Amino acid sequence: MTPKPKKITKTASTASSTANTVTQDFKEAYRLALKSYKEQVSSDARLKLIDIFCAFLVVIAGVQTLFMALIRDTFPFNAFLSGFIICVGQFVLLISLRLQVQEPFEGVPKNRAFGEFVIASLILHFTTLHFIN
Amino acid sequence: MVTTGKSTIAESAKTPVLTGKSSLVRWVQTVLTFTIFLAIFGAAVSSRLFSVIRFESIIHEFDPWFNFRATKYLVTHSFLEFLNWFDDRTWYPLGRVTGGTLYPGLMTTSGAVWHLLKRIGLPVDIRNVCVMFAPAFSGITALATYHFTKEIKDSGAGLLAAAFMAIVPGYISRSVAGSYDNEAIAITLLMVTFMFWIKAQKTGSILHATLTALFYFYMVSAWGGYVFITNLIPLHIFILILMGRYNAKLYSAYTTWYAIGTLASMQIPFVGFLPIRSNDHMAALGVFGLLQLVAFGHFVKTKVSSDKFRVVMIVSLALILVVGVAALFALTYFGFIAPWTGRFYSLWDTNYAKIHIPIIASVSEHQPVAWPAFFFDTHFLIWLFPAGVFLLFLDLKDEHVFVIVYSVLCSYFAGVMIRLMLTLTPVICVAAAVALSKIFDVYLDFSHTMKNKKVNVSNLVSRLLVSSTFIFYLVLFVFHCTWVNKMAYSSPSVVLPSTTYDGRTVLIDDFREAYYWLRLNTEEDAKIASWWDYGYQIGGMADRTTLVDNNTWNNTHIALVGKAMASPEEKSYEILKQLDADYVLVIFGGLLGFSGDDVNKFLWMVRISEGIWPDEINERNYFSATGEYRVDSSASQTMKECLMYKMSYQGYPELFGGQGIDKVRGQTILPSDVLPLDYFEEVFTSENWLVRLYQLKKEDSEGRSLKDAGDYERSTTKSNKKKNFKKPDLDLRV
Structure with missing residues (x-):
């Protein structure tokens, strides 16, 4: 988030005071969001677990991309794609589950949401296995 | 129903x-x-x-x-x-x-x-x-x-x-x-x-x-x-x-x-x-990314006061939009994403x-x-x-x-x-x-x-009127659908329905007749050249190899067949020989009045091959002097010489005893319009002349070009006729 305000100060043609307030706003938003996030996670262990899993997936996806960049080759492209997309897919599924754990949707109880998450993950994994050869 | x-x-x-x-x-x-x-x-x-x-x-x-x-x-x-x-x-x-x-x-x-x-x-x-x-x-x-x-x-x-x-x-x-x-x-x-x-x-x-x-x-x-x-x-x-x-x-x-x-x-x-x-799929990816940001923004929004969030959101959105569009252009430019x-x-x-x-x-x-x-x-x-x-x-x-x-x-x-x-x-x-x-x-x-015990008459009447009108429309809809389905959408277009002069319905089955002929009378590995429209049908019904078909994945190959159809026969023969074709199939609707025939599709063949060989094929040459698409005496020389024209009208005027009437284009074809065909010979014409099949002639055994051979043949038949005429004299002398 922090590098963004710098760009703004360059592009904004108006007085630098507005740019300063924008930077201030960003800082405050960042601080508040972080604070409430910490509160949220410490109150519910399941959220913590989901978030650790999410962070793990981001790391795995990053490692794969880095590896691809290092060997300068995309050769088994389907393998890379399936490895990368399953990280993204599992990530969004986890976030969807997280949203429902926080605040269940109308007509979808928490237990059912978890069951649906498991089914969707299985389908995702099956497709990936098929694609990865 | x-x-x-x-x-x-x-x-x-x-x-x-x-x-x-x-x-x-x-x-x-x-x-x-x-x-x-x-x-x-x-x-x-x-x-x-x-x-x-x-x-x-x-x-x-x-x-x-x-x-x-x-x-x-x-x-x-x-x-x-x-x-x-x-x-x-x-x-x-x-x-x-x-x-x-x-x-x-x-x-x-x-x-x-x-x-x-x-x-x-x-x-x-x-x-x-x-x-x-x-x-x-x-x-x-x-x-x-x-x-x-x-x-x-x-x-x-x-x-x-x-x-x-x-x-x-x-x-x-x-x-x-x-x-x-x-x-x-x-x-x-x-x-x-x-x-x-x-x-x-x-x-x-x-x-x-x-x-x-x-x-x-x-x-x-x-x-x-x-x-x-x-x-x-x-x-x-x-x-x-x-x-x-x-x-x-x-x-x-x-x-x-x-x-x-x-x-x-x-x-x-x-x-x-x-x-x-x-690029067709990039919008979905873009929205996917956008949704992640929006979800994040939504989380932040619940924590920060709304007017401050507004500023933050607008600024970040503008930035992301600029970066995203620039990335898309860059990726397309460097060829990572197909345009x-x-x-x-x-x-x-x-x-x-x-x-x-x-x-x-x-x-x-x-x-x-x-x-x-x-x-x-x-x-x-x-x-x-x-x-x-x-x-x-x-x-x-x-x-x-x-x-x-x-x-x-x-x-x-x-x-x-x-x-x-x-x-x-x-x-x-x-x-x-x-x-x-x-x-x-x-x-x-x-x-x-x-x-209500008290009946409000005007209310009731208006309700009845509106609902009965719409129920009437529904009934009409059913009749319309049945009629359209019966009349317009049920024709297989492999078999054509037609009515005789006395009103009976007859089925015109020329396509299957011709395809079946191909199946029975040609070698199993015979190659059939036709316009791409008929490729799938020849493959499915006649079970013979085709040059081009409805898949249209290779424009050049189609243009090549189009060029063969649009060129004079010496050139066509050369092209088709190179492609190793054995037969040429054309659809001719002139006798039947079938408007979807090859002569009507011909301009597309010309246009498609012109796209590849602009110096050899020129659409203008196929129009008459007045700029019309004619097939009778006023047709241009290029048109009369091209393979499609010759194949479609070969022997057609003779069918009428001199003046062939093309029912689709409403024009009269004279025997002098149809030039002789030397490199191809007719092997089959279906009952209503809808499908005409020609075989590529073998090269002349005496090493002449097929045109010379044809010319010689014609001159000898003419002199033979003269000889026959003169024979009685000879008989008398002997």
Whole structure:
């Protein structure tokens, strides 16, 4: 988030005071969001677990991309794609589950949401296995 | 059929009235709904059977013949062999990687049905499975439309929409028995996917989103039109975000669909890496990314005061938009993402295809639609459609936005390309059903009048008048649909119906006659040169190798055949010899008055080959001096010398004893117009001269060019005639 305000100060043609307030706003938003996030996670262990899993997936996806960049080759492209997309897919599924754990949707109880998450993950994994050869 | 349809619609109109709470009423409702569905299913299937009853159980038109051939290959070989199928009997001498360049959904489904029927002890011929495929699936489409509309309004509107969908000509045009094309299954899958999407978007359920993704995958495997879904769903989400209606349900529905759907769609060999490479799919990816940011922003928004958040949001959004668009341009520029395809441009600029890709413009399906076609295909639904969209605007729930976006986009696309009428039809049915059921909700509700002892006469009369008018329209709709289905959409176009002078109907069966002749009288590896339209039929019915077919994957190869048709015969002979062709097939409708023949398609052959060899072929040369497209004495010399002209009219004036009348173009052909044919010889002409087959002559045994040989032959026959004339003199002398 922090590098963004710098760009703004360059592009904004108006007085630098507005740019300063924008930077201030960003800082405050960042601080508040972080604070409430910490509160949220410490109150519910399941959220913590989901978030650790999410962070793990981001790391795995990053490692794969880095590896691809290092060997300068995309050769088994389907393998890379399936490895990368399953990280993204599992990530969004986890976030969807997280949203429902926080605040269940109308007509979808928490237990059912978890069951649906498991089914969707299985389908995702099956497709990936098929694609990865 | 007519009575079923009528009762269906009348009954379905009544159901919204029955909203009582008692168990008896509910039971009656269930039974009624079930009966109505049986009736709808019956109407859907039976109205598609006209083609079988009036003609026979036969595969229609062109593309279905390929699908049929592929299905036959699938049921006689294993699935893996099917996916790895390299077809050396088409696109000779190139061949076609058929397994990797087709959408296998249709064939695998009918193959599965065939195996299932065999397993339960019903050994049905695969041809019958293919012929009855589309009617069977139309019933499922009606069911999906019901559930879709139920989510939009209520079950009353759902039943109406299902009934409309079952018999509306716009859909039947592509799903009569025998029309074994990708669209037959694709519209079903389109509606099922949309139905699950609406449910997923409404409930936020991961399961529904997963099902959407699975049916999306099925759709990708069945039809190239899946790109429509790929863009419509993100557009729906994007508009909802712009309207400020983001919620967590949208996130879970869309991201689940996109992640699983994209990964699954890449399993189809023909699609491959397109979903991340081509620009057509980038909107979905963009919205996916946007949604992550919006979700994050939403989280921040709940923590920060609103006016500060506003500033933060606007600034970040502008930044992201600039970076995103720049990245897209950069990636396209450096070739990581394929630019938009020609078909895409031709959607926006209707002249694009005509100028840049004549092969796309030459297909009649890609022409803009004529306005009467809208009424012809949907009857009174077309004017209920805007009313329905307006009613949805009044309500404007999230799912209504979907229908509105769908209808606006498809109305435009259907105006550009006639084949996209097919994707518009479902939304017309849904919107019209919403409008009509709203009318019935208000005017068919007599409960108020029954309760009150005092009868308000004017109120009652107005209610009766409005509802009876609309019921009358419904009845009229059924008659219109039946009539259109019977008259316009049930012709297999392999067999042509015709009426004799005394009014009897006769079937013109020249195509099959000629193809069967080919099958029996030519070597098994004979190569047939014809315009690409007939490639699939020759492959399917005559089982002979073709040079080009309806797949049109190689423009140059098609242009080469077009050049052969448009050149003088010496050149054509050379080209066709190089291509190793043995026979040339032309379709000639002059005697019959069949306007879709090769002489009428000829200008496209000229245009397509002109695109590749502009210095050899010039469209202007084929017009007469006054700039008209003529085939009689005033035709240009180039026209008269070209192979297509010679082959079409060879021996035609003699048939009439000197003055041949071309019934399609209404022009008179004189014997002097038709120049002799030296390099080819006629081997077969069908009963009504519709199909003419020529064989390439063998090279002359004395080493002359075939033209010299022909000239010599003609001069000797002339002198022979003279000799014969003089013979008596000689006899006398001896």
